[in-house]
Amino acid sequence: MLYIPESFRADHKDEIAQRRMAKMMPIVSVEGKVRRLMLMIAEVKEFAPSKYGHKLIVKHVPDFHFMISDDLYRRLVKRFELEIGLANATPGSHLIAIATFGIGSTGVASIEEISLMCVNDNWIPFETMYDQMLLTTLVDQSRHFVKSMRYNLPSTSPLACAVLTDIGKSLVAAYIMQPGASNDYLTAVDALISGSDLQAWKWEPGNGAPIPTLPFPGLSNENDDE
The missing domain is CATH 3.40.1350 (Trna Endonuclease; Chain: A, domain 1)
Structure with missing residues (x-):
């Protein structure tokens, strides 16, 4: 139930998408059954506005986005203000996300809970x-x-x-x-x-x-x- 994105290669994007779909298929919501979640560890590329809310775009997954509710996004920005600020201000740094997500019957992925950690260009965590x-x-x-x-x-x-x-x-x-x-x-x-x-x-x-x-x-x- 752990998802870590594989490195993206444009010449293999279809195969990568198929493997991702197969990996996530067991957690797709089915009416009448308990909702299942998957744990993701990935590097944040950006938090972006979507047509009706917000979404998380992770590195190596340009063609599949993770939706974030407005309430979760507000709490995320408030709770991890320092980590997001450090990542923005430090060249070469990376923002790592660990999150649980589910997938609806339509195939849309939605973040349930999320935590962020800032690491430097050597992938070492730092606070200031x-x-x-x-x-x-x-x-x-x-x-x-x-x-x-x-x-x-x-x-x-x-x-x-x-x-x-x-x-x-x-x-x-x-x-x-x-x-x-x-x-x-x-x-x-x-x-x-x-x-x-x-x-x-x-x-x-x-x-x-x-x-x-x-x-x-x-x-x-x-x-x-x-």
């Missing part, structure tokens, strides 16, 4: 432009790291942007102090650092400082405070 700057630096320096994921943690809770894994036997959590962060947030970061076994590295872009030098790969920095 500062995250993106640090991730770009880590990739450019060929560093080894694990990207921290927020999952159900609220945006008001501190979270390391990434954990560096190439510092000898040590692990270093990289924190970004967001400009304008409240004193409560900063206190929570300090508490998180003091209660962790990981070393900490911090960057405060709000004071105009460039990204501080990252711990040198291959060496332990156990005596460093940050």
Whole structure:
């Protein structure tokens, strides 16, 4: 019941359409039977107005669109305003959608629920432009790291942007102090650092400082405070 669009090729568009139709046929609504849904993971090409509402156009599927009700579209734009804004403002970024959808007896696909995630040109998730700057630096320096994921943690809770894994036997959590962060947030970061076994590295872009030098790969920095 998972649908991930295959790469589009104009010279094979008919075959691709047939395979897509065969994949989705089991969830087509039948009167008197329970409505079935399919889970889709795909890259958003655009949200576009349709004749009587809105639709989602996903990459690699130019000839098949997913309808979105007006109510769902309003909630989508409000809930994922930051992710949509980041994708619009960051060159090379991608907006990933995970959605459930059904197909009516007419063959029209309609989105039931949807969530969005912004990833950079290396397909690494990021939450802010500062995250993106640090991730770009880590990739450019060929560093080894694990990207921290927020999952159900609220945006008001501190979270390391990434954990560096190439510092000898040590692990270093990289924190970004967001400009304008409240004193409560900063206190929570300090508490998180003091209660962790990981070393900490911090960057405060709000004071105009460039990204501080990252711990040198291959060496332990156990005596460093940050």
